[in-house]
Amino acid sequence: AQRVTQPEKLLSVFKGAPVELKCNYSYSGSPELFWYVQYSRQRLQLLLRHISRESIKGFTADLNKGETSFHLKKPFAQEEDSAMYFCALTECGYNKLIFGAGTRLAVHP
Amino acid sequence: NAGVTQTPKFRILKIGQSMTLQCTQDMNHNYMYWYRQDPGMGLKLIYYSVGAGITDKGEVPNGYNVSRSTTEDFPLRLELAAPSQTSVYFCASSGQGEVSGYTFGSGTRLTVV
Numbered sequence: 646a647q648r649v650t651q652p653e654k655l656l657s658v659f660k661g662a663p664v665e666l667k668c669n670y671s672y673s674g675s676p677e678l679f680w681y682v683q684y685s686r687q688r689l690q691l692l693l694r695h696i697s698r699e700s701i702k703g704f705t706a707d708l709n710k711g712e713t714s715f716h717l718k719k720p721f722a723q724e725e726d727s728a729m730y731f732c733a734l735t736e737c738g739y740n741k742l743i744f745g746a747g748t749r750l751a752v753h754p
Numbered sequence: 755n756a757g758v759t760q761t762p763k764f765r766i767l768k769i770g771q772s773m774t775l776q777c778t779q780d781m782n783h784n785y786m787y788w789y790r791q792d793p794g795m796g797l798k799l800i801y802y803s804v805g806a807g808i809t810d811k812g813e814v815p816n817g818y819n820v821s822r823s824t825t826e827d828f829p830l831r832l833e834l835a836a837p838s839q840t841s842v843y844f845c846a847s848s849g850q851g852e853v854s855g856y857t858f859g860s861g862t863r864l865t866v867v
Contacts, residue, residue, distance in 0.1 A: 654794065679855055689797075689844065691855035731796060740785045740804075740848050741812075742856060744796040 647672045649732050649745035657751045658722050666717040666748045668706075668732030676734040678708055678715040679742070683729040692717075692730070702726070722752045756780050760845050760859035767835040767866045775830040775862050777845030785848045786828040787812075787856070788820065790841040797844065803828055835866045 648671045658664055670676060678695040693701045695708040695715060706717045715732060732745040758779045767773055779786065784805045789797040789812075799812030803822040817839060819831040828847075832839060842863050846856040 649796070651796075681855075688860045689846075689856075689858040694855060741787075741799065741802060743799075744789075746794070746796040 647676075647734065647736070647743050649734055649743055651730075651732055651745035651748050653748045654746070655749045655751065657753065659753050660724055661721050664717075664719045664722045664726070664750065664752075666730050666732075666750065668715045668717065668745060670713050670715065670732075670734050672713075672734060672736070674736055676736060678706070679733045679735075680704070680706055680715075680717050681731040681733060681744075683731070683747075685728070689731065722750075724752045724754060726750060727752045758845055758847055758857050758859040760843075760862050762862060763860065764863050765865070767832075767864065769835060769837065769866060771835050772831070772833050773835070773864075775832075775843055775845075775864075777828045777830065777859060778826050779828075779845075779847040779857070780826065781847060781849070781857065782825060783847035783849050783857070784825065786822065787846045787848075788818070788828070788830045789844045789846065790814065790839075791844060791861075792841050800830065800843075832864075837866050840864060840866045 650669045680692040681689045682692045683689045704719045729747045731747045733742045761776045787802045788800040791797050798814045801820040803809045845859040848856045
């Protein structure tokens with residue numbers, strides 16, 4: 646069965662420290678992977694997707710098929726990065742997203 | 755361009771009451787979804803629709819019903835509210851065959867007492 650695992654419920658760092666939010670998935674086919682972010686009292690919004698290989702707000706994520714991981718990274722965390730981050734996958738050609746449980750990132754001054 | 759609009763934003767229901775959560779989108783998206791988000795948990799898919807007149811169950815459909823009479827609207831119905839349905843409900847939409855991601859509504863916080 647398809648599954649997305651985010652092992653950390655909370656990640657707490659200081660401003661300027663590197664950040665890595667972990668995401669592992671189980672899927673036998675070729676998934677599309679996404680990171681969504683939910684800032685306080687705001688709706689979920691797409692942060693980035695693996696097929697575009699883009700960097701958004703300084704965040705990057707590389708799909709590692711061997712390790713079935715799609716970790717989200719940022720070299721220098723900012724206080725405004727504090728939010729809930731959800732990893733999600735969908736099967737190629739389909740639109741149904743499966744979400745992980747989310748990781749709350751808290752960036753302290 | 756409003757995107758995905760959900761109403762109401764908040765609601766308190768008594769056990770056994772019924773209600774409909776409204777969701778409408780103005781992007782002409784074929785795909786629409788209902789998720790629930792419980793505290794500390796990820797989003798779980800309740801129902802989804804790939805177009806007007808077509809709906810299908812997601813991971814947690816029990817206790818809910820949906821309809822999709824138009825492309826724009828995808829209401830979620832709770833017939834007999836139970837405390838286990840206390841959650842935040844999100845509606846989302848996406849374009850057909852498009853994997854650029856979902857557009858989410860702002861959510862409905864429902865409490866069943």
